[in-house]
Amino acid sequence: MALTVGLRPLTRALLRPWARVPGAALGRPAAGSGDGVRCFGSPRVLVEPDPAAGVAVMKMRNPPVNSLSLEFLTELLISLEKLENDKTFRGIIITSDCPGIFSAGLDLLEMYGRDPAHCAEYWKAVQELWLRVYLSNLVVIGAINGISPAGGCLLSLSCDYRVLANNPKYAIGLNETLLGIIAPFWFKDVLVNTIGHRAAERALQLGFLFPPSDALQVGIVDQVVPEDQVQSTARSVMAQWLAIPDHARQLTKNLVRKPTADRLLQQRDADIQNFVRFISRDSIQKSLHVYLEKLKQKKG
Numbered sequence: 001m002a003l004t005v006g007l008r009p010l011t012r013a014l015l016r017p018w019a020r021v022p023g024a025a026l027g028r029p030a031a032g033s034g035d036g037v038r039c040f041g042s043p044r045v046l047v048e049p050d051p052a053a054g055v056a057v058m059k060m061r062n063p064p065v066n067s068l069s070l071e072f073l074t075e076l077l078i079s080l081e082k083l084e085n086d087k088t089f090r091g092i093i094i095t096s097d098c099p100g101i102f103s104a105g106l107d108l109l110e111m112y113g114r115d116p117a118h119c120a121e122y123w124k125a126v127q128e129l130w131l132r133v134y135l136s137n138l139v140v141i142g143a144i145n146g147i148s149p150a151g152g153c154l155l156s157l158s159c160d161y162r163v164l165a166n167n168p169k170y171a172i173g174l175n176e177t178l179l180g181i182i183a184p185f186w187f188k189d190v191l192v193n194t195i196g197h198r199a200a201e202r203a204l205q206l207g208f209l210f211p212p213s214d215a216l217q218v219g220i221v222d223q224v225v226p227e228d229q230v231q232s233t234a235r236s237v238m239a240q241w242l243a244i245p246d247h248a249r250q251l252t253k254n255l256v257r258k259p260t261a262d263r264l265l266q267q268r269d270a271d272i273q274n275f276v277r278f279i280s281r282d283s284i285q286k287s288l289h290v291y292l293e294k295l296k297q298k299k300g
């Protein structure tokens with residue numbers, strides 16, 4: 001029997017009117033967009049619109065590490081939906097407002113010590129974010145200005161183009177096996193599509209986190225540039241992509257990506273059930289506990 005997935009907080013949030021950021025974000029003119037244009041967003045997602053260019057920069061700011069908690073996923077989804085539905089925008093640049101960290105991936109605390117209903121709700125939101133970014137009609141460029149493991153890597157892989165800052169600390173990859181967990185088939189599919197079967201096989205089994213030079217060589221990112229040029233490079237790449245007529249690019253993107261997305265769309269509930277069964281196992285909870293303890297101990 002299909003698991004019934006409650007989506008209460010997510011649904012509630014999606015029904016909420018568009019939230020404007022109190023304080024800091026509001027009133028700050030968007031960079032390069034003239035005086036009249038203001039940033040907007042939500043507590044964890046700052047959106048800097050450049051209507052003249054048809055581009056919005058979406059900055060993730062869920063400190064300390066931009067882990068993808070349920071609330072953060074919800075805010076990202078709301079921002080993306082808002083931008084998708086606004087004809088002003090043809091492209092978005094996803095980047096981080098947390099120094100040195102693009103995203104630490106899925107929030108382990110949403111999966112550790114939680115009941116099955118919560119895990120199901122969380123996983124549905126993870127699926128939702130992936131589908132929205134991966135199938136977005138907008139051009140999506142990742143300006144990856146920090147480390148990007150696991151779910152952070154999935155988010156990057158779902159962009160149309162990835163620019164990574166050249167800092168040896170900014171590794172990227174699907175490192176799930178290092179945590180004693182398994183990347184779901186759709187994470188795997190996106191990696192295989194990006195770097196090929198053999199490279200993905202090794203990277204997934206060994207939980208590789210590629211430093212920038214290796215990331216470029218294997219093709220998990222498209223470009224590596226000095227750290228202070230990540231945003232400007234993303235903007236120039238965006239201009240190239242926006243030179244293509246939208247309808248032609250969008251239909252082509254759909255042609256290429258739909259089969260991969262359909263594999264999940266055809267079995268979303270089953271995927272949620274699998275995830276909940278897997279993550280609820282004692283052995284997996286133990287692995288997560290050990291990993292979280294390691295993170296704590298690292299601090300000394």
Ligand SMILES: CC/C=C\CC(=O)SCCNC(=O)CCNC(=O)[C@H](O)C(C)(C)COP(=O)(O)OP(=O)(O)OC[C@H]1O[C@@H](n2cnc3c(N)ncnc32)[C@H](O)[C@@H]1OP(=O)(O)O
Nearest residue numbers: 064065067104105106107108109149150151181182295296
């Ligand atoms: C089934 C598929 C499932 C999962 C896919 C995933 O995405 S699983 C998540 C995989 N992510 C990782 O392996 C990254 C883990 N984090 C790190 O390696 C480091 O935190 C990082 C990102 C390199 C940053 O290091 P830094 O030294 O700057 O910070 P620190 O480690 O001290 O972390 C600060 C606090 O954040 C907590 N934290 C880190 N990552 C996560 C996370 N993914 N989820 C939840 N919480 C996370 C960390 O424990 C620290 O907490 P604190 O309470 O301050 O001790």
